[in-house]
Amino acid sequence: MQFKNTLEYAQQLDAEDQLSKYRDEFHFPKVNGKQVIYFTGNSLGLQPKRTQKFVDEVMTDWKELAVEGHFYADKPWWDYHERLAAPLAKVVGAKPEEVTVMNTLTVNLHLLMVSFYRPTKKRYKIICEEKAFPSDQYMLQSQVRFHGFNSNDAIVEVKKREGENFWRTEDILKTIEEVGDELALVLIGGVNYYNGQVFDMETITKVGRDQGAFVGWDLAHAAGNIELKLHDWDVDFASWCSYKYMNSGPGNASGVFVNERYLNRKDIPRFEGWWGTKRDTRFLMKPEFEPMENADAWQLSNAPILSVAPYLACLELFEEVGMAALIEKRNKITAYLEFILHEIDKEVESSFEIITPKERGCQLSVFLHGEGRPLFDYLMENGVITDWREPNVIRLAPAPFYCSYEDMYRFGQILKSGVLKK
Incomplete structure (x- = not known):
């Protein structure tokens, strides 16, 4: 053009x-x-005008219904987060049952590591990109230390070539092959925060999984920005924040993807809480955890409705466009x-x-x-x-x-x- x-x-x-x-x-x-001319939607998206209505609705229900808002609000709070699954699944290329909304991004990555970083004496290494976003670096370092490993040994960073400002896919794939059967996890930012590079998630996921490792993605700069096909790419797990390209507001609720192969299972290690148990029997207060049959099984507590409401408003825009x-x-x-x-x-x-x-x-x-x-x-x-x-x-x-x-x-x-x- x-x-x-x-x-x-x-x-x-x-x-x-x-x-x-x-x-x-x-x-x-x-x-x-x-x-203003606004170029920082990759850090905090602008506020949609319709967000106010969604938040005001919750505030009004809280004022007029108090605790009964959980069941008798126009959008009952006890299943409020479920309204986000279908439209969010379209944004990230998933099945609705593979998606949930909870907590914030780094909290979710830590929780997902319980399920997807299960190091053994031999298979314990993590591959990430050089100079990943600091929060990811701190999260990975603390995880490997928690499991008794030295981060200098357990974390393998793929570097950019001398004189270049981007990563080459072949270097990532070569690193996966070199680490071999010591590799437990590949966790990379799907879009690099610094240079804006989109990684070849499909290829990297396939090679990582073929090597016997779990493969996950931090999609903070990807969700709402690029085409994602998490289910078709056979990604194990992913998480993203909602306040950048998805315009949900500062620090608001994070999205999570868990591949359907891990759903409706009691044998997978996972930190568990009340809101992850089957909702049909949740209020029977049973002592045994019965996981939801979808990604909601990873939820711990009831959803922060005042954080989720702006996300729902934003997803309405994504549905329209x-x-x-x-x-x-x-x-x-x-x-x-x-x-x-x-x-x-x-x-x-x-x-x-x-x-x-x-x-x-x-x-x-x-x-x-x-x-x-x-x-x-x-x-x-x-x-x-x-x-x-x-x-x-x-x-x-x-x-x-x-x-x-x-x-x-x-x-x-x-x-x-x-x-x-x-």
């Missing part, structure tokens, strides 16, 4: 965009009285942003290097060669909400629900003025 770096062209793209109306479904912050349409716009608007960056690069002395490979979602990570923190500060002061990562990288995520092509054009003009200003 032949893009143009003009306001008129960007506005034409917006006029042709079937999803442009959804921009008005979100609240935007303002800087200097003007609506569908992942296919979001991905189509994501590809086009990200390509337009890439074009704008290259065009501005021609007009200024600085050099912008996009370190995100072609296997990407909607994030572009950009080295600002010759620039520093002052350029980031300039962008923020002029209404471009973006993300700074040391030493001189900005992450730009044009989320398709609410970012416009005009945003991309205007960002380019602000970026250029920030460079020329120094």
